[in-house]
Amino acid sequence: MKIITKNDRNSNERTVCSLKEIEKRKIVEHNDLITSVAKMDKTPLKIFELAVSCIDTENPPKNNTVYLSKGELFAFFKVSDNDKHSRFKQAVEKMQKQAFFQIKEEAGKGFKFKSIVPIPYVEWTDYNDEVKIEFHREIMPYLINLKKNFTQHALSDIAELNSKYSLILYRWLSMNYNQYEHYSVKGRRRAEQVEAYRNPSISIKELRIMTDTVNEYKDMNNFTKFVLDKPLKEINTHTTFNVTYDKIKKGRSIDSIVFHIEKKRKADDNSYKLEDKVYQDDKKQKEETEQALVFQAMESKYTKLLSENFLIGMNDIMDTATMAGLQKNVYPRYDELKELRGLNGVKEHLSYVARKQEAYSKRNVAKYLKKAIEQYLPTVKRQNL
Structure with a gap:
């Protein structure tokens, strides 16, 4: 060179x-x-x-x-x-x-x-x-x-971007939003997949690797300030994007970041205004649906049974995504088992799962419990026949 x-x-x-x-x-x-x-x-x-x-x-x-x-x-x-x-x-x-x-x-x-x-x-x-x-x-x-x-x-x-991290984040956000625009027109993706491109998620581990901060900003507050907040302020000020983000927790630690990307629109473009309104209404509806699921989960007898079997802890109960996932994907299957074997049948299943659970299950308890009940239900149905 x-x-x-x-x-x-x-x-x-x-x-x-x-x-x-x-x-x-x-x-x-x-x-x-x-x-x-x-x-x-x-x-x-x-x-x-x-x-x-x-x-x-x-x-x-x-x-x-x-x-x-x-x-x-x-x-x-x-x-x-x-x-x-x-x-x-x-x-x-x-x-x-x-x-x-x-x-x-x-x-x-x-x-x-x-x-x-x-x-x-x-x-x-x-x-x-x-x-x-x-x-x-x-x-x-x-x-x-x-x-x-x-x-x-x-x-x-x-x-106008004057930070290495704002450049890196902008390129990555553009990559995702490009795919959102492409599949919005071309199809070939489910609606939730298309929306995921506009609301991309990345683990903290992957984000540290991509921004070359594996050994820097060990304190999460500093990482948030210098790798997320300041760069996104630059991006929102100087580019065609408006970006916000949510921190996703697993237990007490922040596991990943979900970004929300919106393209800036011309004030006199009514079609873009309508599109933004539809998006905001849809986002609000999804948030309300999740809140309703969390409320139902908190009232459910299954939550108490899971807690008694040490399959979920206080950190899981405080995590809205986990509780919404349990109410939406797991508890309806417990209702099926209850119809076949009664509440005692559900208790026996959870007792068995508690004894056999693997360490990695704690990383995504809703997914693990869903898999466990989905594997068990066909056996119960065959036995009943």
Whole structure:
């Protein structure tokens, strides 16, 4: 990897990427690159995104090379002081020495891991406006000839983002919202699957890996402040998204994050207003339904039986998702068993499950109890016949 600052003899034959109409420039990347670990800070990542926006996906660049205007590049980063050339050189040096993507791909029965320095070669002079950027050949399959599993987002959306975490979150949120828009039109997904793209969930473990914070912000309050709250404030202020989130607990610990993405709408577009109203009404109805399920579960005799058999604890009872899941998916099957064997039959089943339960069941008690009763009911029905 090296930086060369001598004249490019063929510069007059090159088409230099113009950023004057930044609103029209798009960045297209494979989803494996979006979900990779960006081992770099915000400046190298923005330089990479800026360079990618110069790629014509229908006419891939010759020799994996694009050309930027130095003046527009400085304008993109809002650099205007006399030291801008040395600062740019330092940023490029840091990018080439420290910045790389860790990419994880499915391969056969497992995963393949790649570490790729995306831009190993940059060339410019101190007397003309052109900057030559050459992508590594191994990064190109994630940027061109993309037929599926790719994400497109606007360069203008990232222009004002000044945090590495806001860039990473924005790319990931765009990936999910792109799929929401695609399947909303094309179909081929159940309604709840389509909604899941607009309300994507990610475990804290996965989020730490993606943001490269496995060994940083160990305190959850700091993690929330610097990796979630501040970046989302930037995203909501400077991009086309409005994003909120909910913390999902398992016991006392925060297990995952569910984001809620809304696209900003023009104030005079009545169709978009109607769409947002329908979404908000649907969201409100779902929340009310969950609250009703939780109330019913709290009043149910089955909740008491589960507690007596130590199949649920106070943390489970305080978790609305767990209680709603029990009321919706488990308790109706207990009613079936009660019809066949009486309440004592339910008690015997729960006593058996309590003796046989495995440690991992505590991670999702509603799912575990649902599986247990669904496996048991057919046996009872056959015996009754």
